[in-house]
Amino acid sequence: MEKFVINGGTPLTGEVTISGAKNAALAIIPAAILSRDVCRIENLPVSISDVSFMMKTLRHIGAGVKLIDKNTIEIDSRHVNSYVISHDMTKHLRASYYFIGALLGRFGRARVAMPGGCYLGPRPIDQHIKGFEALGANVTIDDSAIVDTSANKLTGSPVYLDVVSVGATVNIMLAASRAEGLTVIENAAKEPHIVDLANFLNSMGADVRGAGTDVIKIRGVENLHGCTYSIIPDQIEAGTFMVAAAATRGDVLIKNVIPKHMDSITTKLIECGATVEEFDEAVRVTMDSRPKKCNIKTMPHPGFPTDMHPQFAVLLSLAEGTSIISESIWSNRFRYTEQLARMGADINVDGQLAMIHGVDHLKGAPVKADDLRAGAAVVIAGLAASGRTEIEDILHIDRGYENVVEKFGNLGADIRRVYCVEPFNIGDVG
Ligand code: EPU
Numbered sequence: 001m002e003k004f005v006i007n008g009g010t011p012l013t014g015e016v017t018i019s020g021a022k023n024a025a026l027a028i029i030p031a032a033i034l035s036r037d038v039c040r041i042e043n044l045p046v047s048i049s050d051v052s053f054m055m056k057t058l059r060h061i062g063a064g065v066k067l068i069d070k071n072t073i074e075i076d077s078r079h080v081n082s083y084v085i086s087h088d089m090t091k092h093l094r095a096s097y098y099f100i101g102a103l104l105g106r107f108g109r110a111r112v113a114m115p116g117g118c119y120l121g122p123r124p125i126d127q128h129i130k131g132f133e134a135l136g137a138n139v140t141i142d143d144s145a146i147v148d149t150s151a152n153k154l155t156g157s158p159v160y161l162d163v164v165s166v167g168a169t170v171n172i173m174l175a176a177s178r179a180e181g182l183t184v185i186e187n188a189a190k191e192p193h194i195v196d197l198a199n200f201l202n203s204m205g206a207d208v209r210g211a212g213t214d215v216i217k218i219r220g221v222e223n224l225h226g227c228t229y230s231i232i233p234d235q236i237e238a239g240t241f242m243v244a245a246a247a248t249r250g251d252v253l254i255k256n257v258i259p260k261h262m263d264s265i266t267t268k269l270i271e272c273g274a275t276v277e278e279f280d281e282a283v284r285v286t287m288d289s290r291p292k293k294c295n296i297k298t299m300p301h302p303g304f305p306t307d308m309h310p311q312f313a314v315l316l317s318l319a320e321g322t323s324i325i326s327e328s329i330w331s332n333r334f335r336y337t338e339q340l341a342r343m344g345a346d347i348n349v350d351g352q353l354a355m356i357h358g359v360d361h362l363k364g365a366p367v368k369a370d371d372l373r374a375g376a377a378v379v380i381a382g383l384a385a386s387g388r389t390e391i392e393d394i395l396h397i398d399r400g401y402e403n404v405v406e407k408f409g410n411l412g413a414d415i416r417r418v419y420c421v422e423p424f425n426i427g428d429v430g
Contacts, residue, residue, distance in 0.1 A: 001421070004391040004405070006382035007414040008364055012250035014411045018238045018257055019045040019402040020071065020231035024193035026095035027170045028200045028231060029054040030102040032075040033063060034178055035204050037226030042072045044231055050399045053092045057099065060089055080106065087113035087145070093399070094118070097125065097147070097167065101174030104137060104149050114145040118371035118396070121331030127165045131172035134159045135179050156181030156220055164189050164300040169216065170197060177206040179220035188216045191301040192261045196232045203227035233257050236307045237401060238283070239265040240376045243311040244408070245285040246274040247318060247384040252411060255282045264304045268294055272315060293321035293358060298328050310336050310377035317345035318384060319358035327352045336374030339367040343381050343389070364389040369396040376401065383413050 020043035029051070032039040045051055046067065055065045055073065061083070064076035083103045090096035094117025103110035117123065125147070129139045137151040156179045159172055169189040176183035188194070190212055198211030204224040210216045238257045245252035246269055259266070259278040266276045269285065271294040277284040293316065298306040306329040316323040317340060327333050334354055337347040342365040346357040364387030369375025375397035382389030391397075394417070397404060408415050 001392070002394055002417055002419055004379065004382070004394050004397075005416045005418050006364070006379070006389045006391070008383050008385040008387065008389060010248065010383075010412050010414065012245050012248045012252050012383065012408070012411040012413060015253045015255060016241050016407050016411060017255045018233045018241070021193055021196065021234040022048060022050060022236075022400045023095075023166070023191070024196040024231050025051055026054060026093070027098055027193060027197040028229070029058065029075070030098040031174055031197060031200055033058070033061070033077045033080050033102050034105050034174065034201075035224040035226055036078050037224070038074055038076045038078070039204070039226050040068065040072065040074045040228040042228065042230040043233075044071050044073055045234065045402045046071055046073065047402050048398065048400055049395070050093045050095065053089070054095065057085060057089045057096060061085065083107045083109045083111060085112045090114065091116040094123065094167070097128065098170055098174060100128070100132070100147055100149060101171035104132060104151065104154065104175045105178035108152065108154065109150045111146055111148050114141070114147060120333050120371065125167070127161050127163060127168035128171045131159045131168055131185070132175060135172070135175055135183065137175070154179035154220070156183040156218070158184045158186065161185065161187040166191055166194065169194055173197060173201065173208060173216065173218060176218040176220060177201050177208065177224070181220060183218045183220070185216040185218070186214065188214050189300060190214060192232055192235055192258070200227070200229045203229050232261075235261045236305065236373070238262060239305070239308045240311050240380070240401070241407075242266075242269060242276070242283065242285045243308070243315050244380045244383055246272065246287040246291065247315045247380050249287045249289070250411070251284070251286040253282055253284045257281060257283050259283055264302060265308055268296060268304065268312065272319060291315050291319040291358075293319045293323040295324045295326075297326040300329070306330055306333065307373050309333065310373045311380055313337065313340065313347065313354065313356060314377050314380045314384065316356045317347065317359060317362065317381070319356075321358055323356045323358070325354045325356065335370045336377050339370065339374070339378050340381055342367055343385055345381070361386060363387050366390045366392070368392040369394055372396050372400045379404065379408070383408065383415070
């Protein structure tokens with residue numbers, strides 16, 4: 001077992017370079033098998049565990065995966081020979097279900113176990129199924145929770161999403177890019193990683209238009225070819241460093257960023273009193289006084305991202321006055337507030353609302369990462385707090401953040417990854 005040990009209270013200063021976007025990578029990796037060719041993917045966050053699991057899954061179904069350098073891989077999909085992916089492979093992450101759309105597009109058949117992933121509340125896949133069925137697939141979920149989809153022929157079709165879903169939009173784009181005719185996804189997700197996936201598919205010869213708006217049109221093509229493609233920077237990793245800079249009252253230049261993708265986060269940081277300077281591919285965040293209160297409501301893109309609300313809760317915990325966070329995407333995202341309370345935060349949660357009464361300072365404590373972004377929040381809290389914070393269950397953080405210790409360490413933080421013996425659990429005996 002590993003944990004992070006942080007001695008907090010030092011303002012972060014210096015420069016950090018953001019990695020490629022996790023959620024774009026997780027869609028683009030399975031998309032590569034839609035071609036029977038070789039794709040080179042650059043700016044890939046190779047060392048996060050979600051990406052490792054996706055590469056393992058590729059190998060499991062017969063693809064070749066070659067590491068070219070620390071952020072580039074080549075996926076050789078010529079010999080993909082299986083449309084079956086078991087629970088062992090899918091249990092680690094949500095995005096494993098993108099192999100359903102990709103295998104359906106490639107073979108007209110996919111047998112993929114239900115996905116794992118962070119528990120943020122119920123995570124139904126009804127909109128994915130609705131999309132596959134609209135394209136002519138027969139979908140069943142058997143007793144072992146295997147999603148079995150098969151189609152003699154995939155045929156383009158209109159699909160109206162009842163809820164704006166990133167995952168369903170991705171899965172339908174994947175299958176539809178090899179269907180016969182035109183698919184129109186209405187009420188589609190508009191996140192930057194949806195646009196990145198569309199650009200990747202188009203680099204392989206697909207015909208995808210409208211990504212980034214709520215109507216995406218995909219005209220299926222018979223064959224896709226290999227390509228070289230560079231993934232966009234990670235909006236949420238960048239946002240996490242922006243908030244960390246503000247919460248520690250630091251001065252950080254965050255490089256490899258698309259400032260436009262940061263608009264909703266930048267606006268809220270400015271409202272809290274931070275200074276945010278934008279450059280072509282970087283942003284600089286400085287904060288020299290106590291944060292001001294502000295209210296946040298999470299929304300699908302271009303609204304404020306749900307994946308940034310736990311990090312903001314730390315900043316608002318240190319603000320003057322009372323702030324409200326309203327979470328509208330996930331029903332169980334506030335578990336991390338119990339960890340922040342151990343560090344002295346004053347937060348009342350009522351359903352989908354958190355009322356945060358700002359305190360003067362946070363103090364270090366033993367805490368845990370409940371999920372990926374909850375983990376990011378306790379790291380920021382540890383950096384801003386006085387004293388020592390120990391964070392357990394950091395495997396959640398390793399799922400989505402590359403080189404956390406090195407990146408924060410280079411900004412002057414005192415953060416270490418330590419190995420510790422697993423506590424003896426009497427329940428394990430017998
Ligand atoms: N939903 C349905 N039916 C569906 C699909 C979704 O009702 O068939 C609902 C969900 O329950 C949720 C809402 O629609 O209330 C949005 O879910 P969405 O499908 O957009 O989420 P996702 O694709 O499962 C992705 C990210 C999440 C991020 C959400 C929202 C990936 C791999 N995951 O999840 O990222 O929170 O979009 O932006 O792209 C993270 O990176 O930490 C993370 C959890």
